[in-house]
Amino acid sequence: xxxxxxxxxxxxxxxxxxxxxxxxxxxxxxxxxxxxxxxxxxxxxxxxxxxxxxxxxxxxxxxxxxxxxxxxxxxxxxxxxxxxxxxxxxxxxxxxxxxxxxxxxxxxxxxxxxxxxxxxxxxxxxxxxxxxxxxxxxxxxxxxxxxxxxxxxxxxxxxxxxxxxxxxxxxxxxxxxxxxxxxxxxxxxxxxxxxxxxxxxxxxxxxxxxxxxxxxxxxxxxxxxxxxxxxxxxxxxxxxxxxxxxxxxxxxxxxxxxxxxxxxxxxxxxxxxxxxxxxxxxxxxxxxxxxxxxxxxxxxxxxxxxxxxxxxxxxxxxxxxxxxxxxxxxxxxxxxxxxxxxxxxxxxxxxxxxxxxxxxxxxxxxxxxxxxxxxxxxxxxxxxxxxxxxxxxxxxxxxxxxxxxxxxxxxxxxxxxxxxxxxxxxxxxxxxxxxxxxxxxxxxxxxxxxxxxxxxxxxxxxxxxxxxxxxxxxxxxxxxxxxxxxxxxxxxxxxxxxxxxxxxxxxxxxxxxxxxxxxxxxxxxxxxxxxxxxxxxxxxxxxxxxxx
Numbered sequence: 001x002x003x004x005x006x007x008x009x010x011x012x013x014x015x016x017x018x019x020x021x022x023x024x025x026x027x028x029x030x031x032x033x034x035x036x037x038x039x040x041x042x043x044x045x046x047x048x049x050x051x052x053x054x055x056x057x058x059x060x061x062x063x064x065x066x067x068x069x070x071x072x073x074x075x076x077x078x079x080x081x082x083x084x085x086x087x088x089x090x091x092x093x094x095x096x097x098x099x100x101x102x103x104x105x106x107x108x109x110x111x112x113x114x115x116x117x118x119x120x121x122x123x124x125x126x127x128x129x130x131x132x133x134x135x136x137x138x139x140x141x142x143x144x145x146x147x148x149x150x151x152x153x154x155x156x157x158x159x160x161x162x163x164x165x166x167x168x169x170x171x172x173x174x175x176x177x178x179x180x181x182x183x184x185x186x187x188x189x190x191x192x193x194x195x196x197x198x199x200x201x202x203x204x205x206x207x208x209x210x211x212x213x214x215x216x217x218x219x220x221x222x223x224x225x226x227x228x229x230x231x232x233x234x235x236x237x238x239x240x241x242x243x244x245x246x247x248x249x250x251x252x253x254x255x256x257x258x259x260x261x262x263x264x265x266x267x268x269x270x271x272x273x274x275x276x277x278x279x280x281x282x283x284x285x286x287x288x289x290x291x292x293x294x295x296x297x298x299x300x301x302x303x304x305x306x307x308x309x310x311x312x313x314x315x316x317x318x319x320x321x322x323x324x325x326x327x328x329x330x331x332x333x334x335x336x337x338x339x340x341x342x343x344x345x346x347x348x349x350x351x352x353x354x355x356x357x358x359x360x361x362x363x364x365x366x367x368x369x370x371x372x373x374x375x376x377x378x379x380x381x382x383x384x385x386x387x388x389x390x391x392x393x394x395x396x397x398x399x400x401x402x403x404x405x406x407x408x409x410x411x412x413x414x415x416x417x418x419x420x421x422x423x424x425x426x427x428x429x430x431x432x433x434x435x436x437x438x439x440x441x442x443x444x445x446x447x448x449x450x451x452x453x454x455x456x457x458x459x460x461x462x463x464x465x466x467x468x469x470x471x472x473x474x475x476x477x478x479x480x481x482x483x484x485x486x487x488x489x490x491x492x493x494x495x496x497x498x499x500x501x502x503x504x505x506x507x508x509x510x511x512x513x514x515x516x517x518x519x520x521x522x523x524x525x526x527x528x529x530x531x532x533x534x535x536x537x538x539x540x541x542x543x544x545x546x547x548x
Contacts, residue, residue, distance in 0.1 A: 002183065002184045003191070003192055003193070005194050005215070006214055006218070008220050012220045014192075016225075018030075018042075018226045018227075019042050019224035020041065020043040020044070020506075021229050022232065023079065023191065023193075024507070025080055025523055026080075026506035027045075027231075027527075028183075029179075029524050029527035030527050032134075032182055032183065033532070034189070035186040036186065041189040042190050043191045043192070044192050045076070045077075046076040048194055050079040050082075050177070053086055053094075054083070055075075056075075056474065057073045058072065060422070060423065061423050062412045063412055063424040064424065064425050064426070064427065068472070069427075071472045071474055079176040081520075082174070083172065089289075095169035095170055095171050095172070096169065096172070096518065096520060097167045097296075098168040099518060100142060101517055102517075105313060105400075105513060105514075111310035112403075112432065112513065113402055113403065113430075113432070114488065115403065115512065116512060116513075117482060117513070118482050119482070131524040134174075134528065138291055140291055144163065144297070147166050151283065152283050152290075153284065156451050157451055157453075159450075161302050162305070162447050163302050164284060164297045164299060165299075165300045195214040196212065196213045196418070197211070198211050198213040199242055199420070200227065200503070201249050202249040203249065205499060206501050206502055207227050207500060208223060209222060210222050213418040228534070229504070230507050231507075233475075233477050233478070233507065233509040234479070237256055237257040237480060238409065238421075238423045240253075242421060249500070255481065255487065255488055255490050257409040259407065259478040260409055260425065261407065262475050262477060263399065263400065263514065264398070264433070264472060264473065266397050266466060267396055268395050268396070268444070269456055270321070270456070271392060272456075272457070273392070274455075279383065282318065283383035285297045285299075286380065287380035287381070299316040299317075300316070309439050310435075312399055312400040314400065314436065314440050315397070315398050316397040316398075316444060318395060319378075320393055322363075323391035326391075359389070363389045364376055366384075366389075367382070395456075396468055397440065398473060398516050399437060399440070399516060400515055401514070403478050406428070408426055409425045410423065434465070442458075444456065477508040477511045477514050480509040482495065482511075491504070491510060495510055495529075495533075506526065507527075
């Protein structure tokens with residue numbers, strides 16, 4: 001059943017065995033895995049029904065200090081961030097990148113502060129297999145050998161420290177349609193929309209209920225035996241920190257909100273190939289559909305290279321760009337259309353504009369045919385063009401950031417419409433982050449040169465690199481990190497709070513480190529693992545009435 005909190009009378013009390021807070025991929029996965037069991041599950045989502053992308057909005061963070069901008073906010077809706085997945089796939093579809101963390105991402109690395117997960121790679125890998133099935137991804141895996149063939153060869157960079165890692169792309173409809181319908185039809189799961197959990201309360205070491213804000217001033221209370229915080233990397237920390245404002249439940253710990261981390265995407269330079277034919281032969285690095293699956297390769301440093309140079313993990317994407325004269329022509333066309341040409345700038349010639357228009361028509365038609373969508377984009381299907389239409393590759397690198405204890409989410413004095421304290425944050429570059437960008441870029445340049453692939457020209461920067469996503473990659477993580485030590489982590493290896501017997505966390509806020517991979521596949525894998533853990537523990541207490 002799916003209902004709106006506004007349809008409930010103020011003061012309504014709901015009861016459940018498991019209360020899931022948040023209807024994004026993490027919360028929906030937990031609820032879907034518990035569907036059909038004997039447990040009574042209530043899922044609370046702050047927003048309404050799923051829909052088309054609305055675009056990211058101003059950050060929910062009231063104030064931010066440091067030299068990195070706070071993350072933008074994903075509009076709250078059932079499906080969470082899946083509503084905003086905007087990688088454009090063939091046949092007018094949308095998706096997002098899926099990739100498991102590498103085994104060494106989970107290990108303690110001596111040069112990476114606060115690194116190391118409390119679970120093993122083999123344990124996580126078991127749930128990656130189930131996550132792939134859950135997301136409807138190909139039975140083919142993520143190894144290069146499964147996707148490389150004579151038509152899609154790897155670039156010859158492994159002798160110089162770089163390998164190729166394959167990414168899959170999943171559809172948002174798994175969360176916005178399929179799971180929504182499953183939960184709507186499920187007898188043991190109730191979903192309540194348009195209600196934001198504002199407070200968790202109970203005894204010092206056990207939560208008994210949450211207060212749900214809705215409408216203008218309405219409040220609903222949900223009592224449960226087990227609680228799962230799945231409200232995102234910022235809000236999971238905010239809810240636990242807010243518990244300090246109450247005399248009852250004290251779920252917050254010294255590490256709550258700390259070790260905030262995200263990815264950063266950086267334009268590191270451009271590669272002008274020695275052989276223009278590479279734009280047709282490097283299809284492994286293009287976003288293409290093969291075996292009914294959208295896939296794409298990225299260049300990643302080997303574990304040996306990371307260890308030798310003591311850098312963080314990263315993945316680099318090759319994005320084709322038009323020849324220089326056409327790029328200038330495209331700039332001229334855009335300035336004429338927007339009337340933004342600077343005074344004194346020479347007018348483009350008719351011949352230049354005509355050549356650019358012909359390029360747009362010819363290349364655009366071919367790209368539309370490859371992508372089977374309108375309007376096409378230049379970053380997918382480029383390897384299938386019959387005639388080389390590009391002059392160089394732009395190289396964009398997504399890097400792992402170091403988990404710094406000083407980077408944190410905390411509560412400020414500003415309050416939201418319901419009187420709840422809004423989060424603030426401090427987020428700065430760590431010296432290891434900057435070392436990684438510089439070193440990895442230099443190593444890429446050397447690899448391109450030694451392999452004779454072409455001339456690499458790095459982007460010039462002084463104190464800070466050129467970010468393509470200044471607010472981070474929208475993967476807020478680390479604020480309720482897993483670990484064995486309660487002074488440096490918030491949850492244990494089963495995602496349960498160290499300080500509470502019945503409160504769990506789902507989502508990327510659990511991640512002690514983030515690798516370079518987009519987090520959704522790992523979020524789903526850990527959520528399935530949590531649901532497995534909740535089944536026996538929740539059933540054991542399901543017969544015990546919730547007090548209070």
